[in-house]
Each structure stands twice: as C-alpha cells, then as structure tokens.
Amino acid sequence: MAAKISPAGRLSAPPDWALARVPGLERGAPAIALARLPGGSVNEVFRVDSRCGRFVVRIDGAAWRRPGVDRARELELHRAAAAAGIAPAIVVADPSSHGLLITEFQDGLLWREQEYEDVAALQRLGERLYALHGLAPPAVTPFDPWSVAQHYVERIHQAMPAGLSPQQLLAPLEYLQRCCEALRESASAACIVHGDLAHNNLLEGRQLWLLDWEYAQRSDPLMDVACVLAYYPAARRYGAELAGAAGVGAAARGELAARVYIHEALAWLWHLARGEAAAAPPGLPHAAGAGIPPVGPAN
Numbered sequence: 001m002a003a004k005i006s007p008a009g010r011l012s013a014p015p016d017w018a019l020a021r022v023p024g025l026e027r028g029a030p031a032i033a034l035a036r037l038p039g040g041s042v043n044e045v046f047r048v049d050s051r052c053g054r055f056v057v058r059i060d061g062a063a064w065r066r067p068g069v070d071r072a073r074e075l076e077l078h079r080a081a082a083a084a085g086i087a088p089a090i091v092v093a094d095p096s097s098h099g100l101l102i103t104e105f106q107d108g109l110l111w112r113e114q115e116y117e118d119v120a121a122l123q124r125l126g127e128r129l130y131a132l133h134g135l136a137p138p139a140v141t142p143f144d145p146w147s148v149a150q151h152y153v154e155r156i157h158q159a160m161p162a163g164l165s166p167q168q169l170l171a172p173l174e175y176l177q178r179c180c181e182a183l184r185e186s187a188s189a190a191c192i193v194h195g196d197l198a199h200n201n202l203l204e205g206r207q208l209w210l211l212d213w214e215y216a217q218r219s220d221p222l223m224d225v226a227c228v229l230a231y232y233p234a235a236r237r238y239g240a241e242l243a244g245a246a247g248v249g250a251a252a253r254g255e256l257a258a259r260v261y262i263h264e265a266l267a268w269l270w271h272l273a274r275g276e277a278a279a280a281p282p283g284l285p286h287a288a289g290a291g292i293p294p295v296g297p298a299n
Contacts (some may be wrong), residue, residue: 108205126245
C-alpha cells in the first residue's frame with residue numbers, strides 16, 4: 001500500500017519501497033501487522049511484522065528535524081553496540097534511501113521520566129553504559145562538540161528564531177567553548193557513547209536496550225553520565241550511584257559539571273537550529289543557583 005500522510009504531516013505507514021526491504025515482504029507480500037511506534041518525533045518509525053519476524057523500520061524525517069546527524073558514524077557505532085547485545089540488531093541499513101534502517105523489534109516498555117528518579121533503574125542504566133564503554137570503539141572521528149555547536153549556530157543565524165538575538169548566544173557559547181577545551185584535554189580514553197539517553201531511547205525488556213544511535217559518538221565515557229544529569233536534573237540525587245555503576249571513579253566526577261553544560265548547551269542550540277524558540281539558554285555555573293550539584297561518593 002502507498003504511504004499516506006497523516007494530518008500532522010507525518011507518514012501513517014512506510015512507503016512501498018521501504019516495505020519491500022523488510023524480510024518476508026520482498027515480493028509484495030502483505031505485512032501481518034503494521035503500526036507507527038511512539039517516540040519517533042524526529043524520524044518516521046514503524047513496527048512491521050512479516051512471516052520472517054518482527055522489525056522496526058525507520059525513515060529519515062525532514063532534515064531540519066535532525067541537525068547534526070551523520071548516518072555513517074551512527075551505523076558504525078550502532079553495529080558495534082548491537083554485536084554486544086546492547087542495541088537491537090541491524091537487518092538493513094541504506095542511508096542513501098532516505099536513511100532507511102531496519103532493525104529487529106524487541107519487546108518491552110519505553111522508559112518514562114519517572115525512571116530517572118529511581119536509583120535501581122539508574123544503576124541498571126549505569127551497568128549498561130559500563131558494558132558499552134568497555135567495547136573497542138570503531139575508528140570514527142572523535143566527538144568535537146565545539147564543531148557541532150558552530151554548525152548549529154550557522155543554521156540559527158540563517159533563520160533567527162523569534163525572540164532571539166545574536167547577543168544572547170555570546171555568553172553561553174563562550175562558556176561552552178571552555179568546556180569543550182576541557183573535554184579535549186581529558187585523559188580519559190575515548191569509547192562509544194550513546195549521546196542521547198532520553199527516556200524514549202531506553203527500552204526495558206528482557207534487558208535494557210539502548211535505542212536510536214543517531215547522536216552516538218566516540219568520546220569520553222563521562223559524556224553519557226552527563227547526558228542523563230543534563231536531561232533529567234531529578235537524576236542528580238542519585239548521580240553517584242549512576243556514575244559508580246557506569247565505572248566512573250570518584251576522582252573523575254569533578255569533571256562532570258563541564259560535561260553536563262556541554263549537553264545542556266548543545267540541546268539548547270539544537271532546538272534553536274530547528275527553528276524552535278527555546279525558553280532560555282542554560283544557566284552559567286557562576287550564576288546564582290545555576291551550578292551543577294557535585295556528584296560525590298554514594299551514601
């Protein structure tokens with residue numbers, strides 16, 4: 001069947017050419033079941049069942065919805081994580097065909113924001129990160145958040161969002177540059193980091209699966225712990241437990257504040273690069289009440 005456009009401007013089903021790449025549907029056989037999956041706010045994501053199994057089909061969303069994505073890097077890191085059983089296995093990957101990616105479907109429930117307030121859940125996540133960070137990373141270019149930020153700023157200047165002036169970018173970018181320099185000087189060995197540990201990218205099933213690798217990088221392992229603390233401030237209460245389960249020693253935790261700011265600033269710039277009017281820039285650590293609570297030894 002031909003893909004239809006939903007009232008919200010999103011696909012209600014995969015296009016025929018994409019369905020034909022699903023195992024069991026190559027010769028036009030009908031899908032046993034087909035449903036749009038929740039959580040796909042950037043790309044078009046569907047579950048497709050065929051006689052050969054259950055699969056997830058992802059197609060690129062519009063370019064403005066996914067600034068900074070590098071499909072070649074994503075696939076290298078996803079494949080490494082999938083080989084270790086941390087990410088669902090890749091079945092078909094064809095970036096030249098609208099970013100087509102077909103993976104094995106896994107049963108489970110997506111995390112909710114409440115999971116980041118649960119110390120046991122955060123420890124499970126930390127353990128998965130420890131396993132991920134222990135993998136040998138592919139030879140992809142190391143993460144350069146300052147270069148990413150400059151790319152976002154170029155897009156922001158092309159279409160300045162309403163209510164934003166160029167002057168509002170200056171102080172956050174100045175501090176971000178200093179944090180990026182500190183990251184470059186880190187003695188930590190670069191590893192695979194997921195880079196986008198939002199709740200709809202974590203699936204609790206027979207194990208904890210890490211989904212959606214399009215912002216994965218080769219970087220400092222602290223970056224994944226910092227991602228959680230930046231996205232979910234409520235998790236900072238159990239930051240020591242998360243960091244400990246992820247294998248981050250107490251001596252290294254003093255570097256978390258700079259990493260958290262990198263994630264906060266990049267997330268802010270990402271929204272602006274999409275043309276969204278983000279409410280406010282991330283608070284600078286020297287501003288009253290804006291500091292990142294230290295992550296000390298677990299109680």
